[in-house]
Amino acid sequence: MSITKKMVLSNIILLIVPVISLFFIDIVLGYLIIVSLNGSTGTFITLRFISIILVFLLVNVTISWLVSRHIIRPIQMLNEHARKIGEGDLDTPVTVNRNDEIGSLSDSFETMRKNLKTLREKEDAYNRNRQILMAGLSHDLKTPLTSMKGYVNGIADGVADTVEKRHRYTETINQSIERMESMINELFLYSKLDLEEVEFHFSPVQLAPYFSDIVSEYQLDHPEIMIELQGSQHLAVSADREQFYRAVSNIIGNSIKYRGQEPLLIQINIFSKDGFVYIDIKDNGAGIDEHDLPHVFETFYRTDQSRNSTTGGSGLGLAIVKRIIEKHDGEINISSLLNKETVVSIKLPQVML
Ligand SMILES: Nc1ncnc2c1ncn2[C@@H]1O[C@H](COP(=O)(O)OP(=O)(O)OP(=O)(O)O)[C@@H](O)[C@H]1O
Ligand SMILES: [Mg+2]
Secondary structure, three states: OOHHHHHHHHHHHHHHHHHHHHHHHHHHHHHHHHHHOOOOHHHHHHHHHHHHHHHHHHHHHHHHHHHHHHHHHHHHHHHHHHHHHHOOOOOOOOOOOOOOHHHHHHHHHHHHHHHHHHHHHHHHHHHHHHHHHHHHHHHHHHHHHHHHHHHHHHHHOOOOOOHHHHHHHHHHHHHHHHHHHHHHHHHHHHHHHHOOOOOOOOEEEEHHHHHHHHHHHHHHHOOOOEEEEEEOOOOEEEEOHHHHHHHHHHHHHHHHHOOOOOOOEEEEEEEEEOOEEEEEEEEOOOOOOOOOHHHOOOOOOOOHHHHHOOOOOOOOHHHHHHHHHHHOOOEEEEEEEOOOEEEEEEEEEEEOO
């Protein structure tokens, strides 16, 4: 029953009970005092007055107690919950099981608590991500810096005493500088994507010719690789051509970097299902261990195999790819079998041209 109805009912009780009691008192007291005890009218009026006051008091106290139990106490409970939420306790659920306005107020409090909790969890994850990013960055910048320091000292101390040696040393220093530069560029891009500072310009993109151009470009640079492109001609998505290219070339770049058996075969398959377009990029490369697989989209995550190889990158590539695909309202997944194959699958909303 709603609070309004309860208040109306209590007011009716406050009126009806004393009126009925008045009749009852008149009849019972009148009979007792005047008929049975032969008492005076004065006594009857005095007792009648006292009885009416007592009935009024009794009804009032009872109604006040009921109102306090049903309305004031739940409000005090809500107040207590609000205080706890204010102090940062977002784990205690707000439960006032009622079917009235207080119940719906309690439901709103509970929704607010859950939303605040989700926000706080997101913020915590964000901060954790930042810390991992910072730790990864300092660790990964240290390696080329240490190597550079060693080679610069080698030149300064005269260890590199021939032209050939000096040339080799400067070559290595250059490589370290390039590695740091590309890492900083990737990190800069990742931070900008993270802060939503990268502008995306979406337009309908027909996937068959788009991928055909990418394949031709890669075949030109890497004639030893086999790249197969399959899929329907007419499928299109809404994409930022430049950012989407960045994502795709990161994935194909990984297939080339982490190749296993030769010759390397990359198969790109484009198809649609239930209003979505799927782009599967599969290679027959080194594959990824099942323990590493859930982490490859994390910043700075590299498998041991990548860390030990000279081709290994900074581990930001797939984190960037994921952000870019998510900006396209899409999803990205990866599956792999070690020493056999890796499939990166992109799912995007289909658009009709
Ligand atoms: N096609 C693949 N085959 C085998 N391993 C892969 C493949 N793609 C990704 N990986 C593994 O996942 C890790 C993360 O990939 P990611 O692209 O994020 O980083 P990266 O290539 O090491 O560095 P970056 O792309 O920043 O230069 C890689 O280090 C590699 O170990
Ligand atoms: Mg990469």
